[in-house]
Amino acid sequence: MTVQDARTPAVDQNTGQGEREPGWHKGYVEGSRPDLRVPVRQVHLTNGRDVTLYDTSGPYTDPTIVTDVRRGLAPLRENWIIARGDTEEYAGRPARPEDDGIKHTAPRGGLRNLDAVFPGRPRQPRRGRAGQAVTQLAYARRGEITPEMEYVAIRENVSPEVVREEIAAGRAVMPVNVNHPEIEPMIIGKRFLVKVNANIGNSAVTSSIEEEVEKMTWATRWGADTVMDLSTGRNIHTTREWVLRNSPVPIGTVPLYQALEKVDGKAEELSWEIYKDTVIEQAEQGVDYMTVHAGVLLRYVPLTARRKTGIVSRGGSIMAAWCLAHHKESFLYENFEELCEILAAYDVTYSLGDGLRPGSIADANDEAQFAELRTLGELNRIAKRFQVQTMIEGPGHVPMHKIKENIDLQQEICEEAPFYTLGPLTTDVAPAYDHITSGIGAAMIAWWGTAMLCYVTPKEHLGLPNRDDVKTGVITYKIAAHAADLAKGHPGAQEWDDALSDARFEFRWEDQFNLALDPDTAREFHDETLPAEPAKTAHFCSMCGPKFCSMKISQDIRRQHGESQQEIEDGMAEKSREFAQAGNRVYLPIAD
């Protein structure tokens, strides 16, 4: 594997001073064509070796690239999309004040924050010619290996054919809207590394556009593989435009939230026309995957009445309210095939929402939840018929002993479509720590086959996450995802742990920090107890002090038996043989 190093000569390579990311450098693995360069995180160890890690941080961590949030990222996939010749640019749906939550009755433009309009290059939306499916699923089924497939194959260290097969079988999705050419392709499926989604989004109560863009780049810097923009307040359209144009990762949304804004929050006034218009608006902007709560059927709503916490999914409760108000099946379920045609024309991936997921331990795995799951299985089959990539959302709040049933049933009912779960939270009693209550469930369900985990921050159930909460949520979920990669035996996953453990055993403190999921906090915690620079090369640490360091004693033991690893092994093996030959008697001296 050839890795290009994006370090600039201006950087002091000894100290790392002057770099954007001290301790590691952006590198690229080149594919079969010059415009196919896959970013990696190169950690240079003090023993001269390199460790190459998956990198989600986008061009922001490449010191050779000048980024400007007002211009957006370079459209790296644009030529690949154009070269396929199956899409066309078109005038698109005109932007309307209500897209940003401006009331119909307000003077035109009067309430719009003009500064907020995205100032980057003008663009026309693109879609499949004559409504044909321009999805990676369609290409994979035809046997085509797209540049996107090759890209993720390099990222995942598998062959492109494996990527194609998994997508063709519906066991993996690659959310890549043709209108989001800035994306660095990634794949979601149980054969691949477990992925993490971070939610951002302003709400009716607080936060601004700038904060949301910043949250997105911040989340991807710490390892978020996709970002969902769940904005519900003002400037929804414009916020999303800024986020998309600056996002190197797939962006997901719940179009229902914006549609509801357009009818002033009155669920019963929602209609297929308003919803469809919103989906097209978002698809033209480049949203890569959309949560659609089409599985909330009228007959399932009564099943939630006896629940402890009713319906806790926003989308689910909106659709339930609509169904009851109209006394009929939801417009999402009724028009699902037409929705498939729209999504196929942009390669928007379905994330079939679990509107009836349990919101408490008491409600886990109940009739309402599994009834909806069976409907999602039905919708998955329809989506596949339209060649739309599809994943399935899962809970929620589930005690540990009921988690496995969730993934097993989902895999069976939804024909192994990728499962995308929120946690699950394994207890309800720890608000302010729900990143942990859910991180436990997330690690377990990912080990058993969940392909992507939606993060939960410490603010879950309590408030809106700030910058620190986003980071804590992402790091917690990267832990859960990596723990699952290890447990699944994902090729290469353990190399990372091994490199860090080697550094730990050899007291290479700087290497430990730089290999850590969060180098900054690891370094800070170490320095709190032993701040001096020499402590970072000390052959002990602050927990035990020099006399009691077990690793130091272990090393001394090794030294007693020869200096090199081979000598140790030979010597130890010899001693073991002697011992066995002498009848495995306990008190036989074996050392020296």
Next chain:
Amino acid sequence: MTVQDARTPAVDQNTGQGEREPGWHKGYVEGSRPDLRVPVRQVHLTNGRDVTLYDTSGPYTDPTIVTDVRRGLAPLRENWIIARGDTEEYAGRPARPEDDGIKHTAPRGGLRNLDAVFPGRPRQPRRGRAGQAVTQLAYARRGEITPEMEYVAIRENVSPEVVREEIAAGRAVMPVNVNHPEIEPMIIGKRFLVKVNANIGNSAVTSSIEEEVEKMTWATRWGADTVMDLSTGRNIHTTREWVLRNSPVPIGTVPLYQALEKVDGKAEELSWEIYKDTVIEQAEQGVDYMTVHAGVLLRYVPLTARRKTGIVSRGGSIMAAWCLAHHKESFLYENFEELCEILAAYDVTYSLGDGLRPGSIADANDEAQFAELRTLGELNRIAKRFQVQTMIEGPGHVPMHKIKENIDLQQEICEEAPFYTLGPLTTDVAPAYDHITSGIGAAMIAWWGTAMLCYVTPKEHLGLPNRDDVKTGVITYKIAAHAADLAKGHPGAQEWDDALSDARFEFRWEDQFNLALDPDTAREFHDETLPAEPAKTAHFCSMCGPKFCSMKISQDIRRQHGESQQEIEDGMAEKSREFAQAGNRVYLPIAD
């Protein structure tokens, strides 16, 4: 169950102002005798109901009790111990300067910090008459139900006979040294609530006696069921005295650490005499359980040479170094029966240490680890013969797919003796977040049968935990323990979750906070986004805002179907029947 309320009249019962612990009150459940009062945490909900939770915080949270760390806690078990008539007071081992790490060559008293000597009531140590076993195991086997057994039966909400049976069978231990009468008895066993241990301890590098006592009360305030004092620096003896006299929970130690201090850190100079003297010193002080690394056999040491991280247990590495230096089996293994006699005379519980536990993912479940486990099984049988209560320590660093093998093998080899594990950490790549990497493993292994979890703080591998780290570690492990209690179906465990979820659904914010594992942080996080007092009664929260609140919509749905729970159920059931009778057709209107 009669619960006495320890609230003082001075407390404003509406606002909770003036209490030590706002939002909940100390209560007591009375047993069969007036001096048997089991503390509970009474959470008074705004709907008039009470929720009773397990309480580890000791007299410190009882506003009717004046505590003074310089005098220590009241010896509540003293009369029970005396009444049994099988122990006697004796002069005890005289304290020596080296007990506190004062060098032999230093002028007597010259280096001792006189202020640090514990100023409380003078006491003589107590032990079993004529060396007889005065252990709860011995009593249980004889069919006796001690006041301690009744106490924990009330705490665990089971019958005293269940407690006796589990102890008699060796499936549970109750660490209660006859010299620690201040203790509030608790039980460790898989039939009971999963317990959490917090480590404290000054080291050669930093920290003071006062800090250690404060860490102990702080840890128990957040839910630590036992505390291990792992001090290795100066004033070990005196620190332990302060901690014991003020501790309402069992205190564990690793006597080897202090023994090593007495020989200036030179492992090869350790001897059975020095070790035995240290064990008696600590047993006389009242240490309730001791980690003993007697399973590290000479022939196992070579098995660690090929490991990625060698031996990571301090005790394990000290014993390995000793074995190699002397070319013979360890003095712990050789003198194990004599050690059993000593422990039995004080009712000190064994915690058989896993000196060869894996320190990295790469080393998990290897030959060295399981060889030692088999020896621990052998030692467990010996200890039981001497009527010494015994638990077994477990790892360490273990990927998720290898965790279950650990508990299954331990239960088989050690005849269901309680397993007491450190995590395990499920990945090595997240220093600064090892409370989370290990909280995942801890929850899983506890679900599968581990009886007590040793906490890991965010500072693990990096430095000494401060006050915040201790709290974070305890809360994380209380989450893991409670998640396991739920998964095991422990009677009553889910009531807590249900109470909190009811409060959540009904927007009783204050009740949510007060029922939370950490009310302070939950309240603080809520107030960050919506600080105003009315927000705490608002029927929405800051995540979704008023228009989008799914719980509010759920409640509206319920209201459409009748006000009372019974009406909802009747109405919904009726609608379900109508729907089914009409052939389960999707488009049949069911609402109204």
